[in-house]
Amino acid sequence: xxxxxxxxxTLSVQEGDNxxxxxxxxxxxxxxxxxxxxxxxKGPQFIIDIRSNMDKRQGQxxxxxxxxxxxxxxxxIAATQPGDSAVYFCAExxxxxxxxxxxxxxxxxxxxxP
Amino acid sequence: DTGxxxxxxxxxxxxGQNVTFRxxxxxxxxxxxxxxxxxxxxxxxxxxxxxxAQLEKSRLLSDRFSAERPKGSFSTLEIQRTEQGDSAMYLxxxxxxxxxxxxxxxxxxxxVV
Numbered sequence: 001x002x003x004x005x006x007x008x009x010t011l012s013v014q015e016g017d018n019x020x021x022x023x024x025x026x027x028x029x030x031x032x033x034x035x036x037x038x039x040x041x042k043g044p045q046f047i048i049d050i051r052s053n054m055d056k057r058q059g060q061x062x063x064x065x066x067x068x069x070x071x072x073x074x075x076x077i078a079a080t081q082p083g084d085s086a087v088y089f090c091a092e093x094x095x096x097x098x099x100x101x102x103x104x105x106x107x108x109x110x111x112x113x114p
Numbered sequence: 115d116t117g118x119x120x121x122x123x124x125x126x127x128x129x130g131q132n133v134t135f136r137x138x139x140x141x142x143x144x145x146x147x148x149x150x151x152x153x154x155x156x157x158x159x160x161x162x163x164x165x166x167a168q169l170e171k172s173r174l175l176s177d178r179f180s181a182e183r184p185k186g187s188f189s190t191l192e193i194q195r196t197e198q199g200d201s202a203m204y205l206x207x208x209x210x211x212x213x214x215x216x217x218x219x220x221x222x223x224x225x226v227v
Contacts, residue, residue, distance in 0.1 A: 009154075032214035043118070043205050043218030044157065089156050093214035099145055099164060100214055104156030 012111045019077040021108045023090035026071060030092035034102065035064060035075045038087045044104075047075070049093070077110075085112045118219035120206050126225045127196055134192045135222045139208030146189050147216060148181055149205040150174065157205055163189060196226045 013019045025033070031052050036044035050057040050064045050073075057064050063076040073090050087107040094101045119138040127133050139146050144165050149157035160179070162170045165186035175181075178196075183189040193200055203223050207216035 034215050036215075041220065043207070043220050046215045046217070049214050091156070096170070099162055099169065099211065100209075101159060101162070101170075102147075102214070102216060103159065104149075106154070106156050 009106070010109045010111070012113060013080050014113050015080060015082060017080055019080045019084065019110060021075045021088050021110065023073040023105055024071060025073060025090070025092055027092060027094065028068070028071070030094050032093035033064070033066060033073050034091045034093055036089045036091060036104070038089065038107070044089060080112050082112045082114060085110055118206055118208055118217050120219035120222050122222055123220065124223045126227060129198060129226055130195055132192065132194045133196060133224060134190050135204055137189045137191070137206030137219060139187070139189070139206070140217055143208035143210050143217070144186065145209045145211055146183055147207045148189070148191050149207065151203040151205055151221070198226045200224060201226045
């Protein structure tokens, strides 16, 4: 069946260091992969997406890498800040007949040490 | 428009009672989604509306669950005869289509005691 999973459930990094959050997926039919950030008491917030025909995409302080050969996705956060502390979900966007269905993985909790 | 709004933020109910949650999507978004999230897990898809039409329902949505979007704007999710296993965060999201990803609300946290 469809599944999106993460290698590590928790990650602690020193403020100012770079963070790398990994994700494995199994469904090759997705057209986009998406990273969400969820802070305590809030809903998931869209960070960045990458189309399935791309290998890399950069945003502001974030970079997403996609390796379709091994079905691996990663999110890199540069110069991690305390405000980056949250749970990060990778998700896959699977096109349906009339809409796009987003399927989430279990999440990685990122803690930034001041 | 300040985003997707969900009410109430928290709901505590006794087992066997009915509860109803409301979601107000971003006004120009015709697509609306309900998800359920338990502690430590990613959100799980429940159902999808395009305008007022409910086009997909997950098998997670038992007969005790019903969702509506009567005028294609706000949506309600009702759970009848609540069970302790229904305790979770219920998230609503909306999108305009044409791009991946949704805008989520802050959710309604349901606790069944």
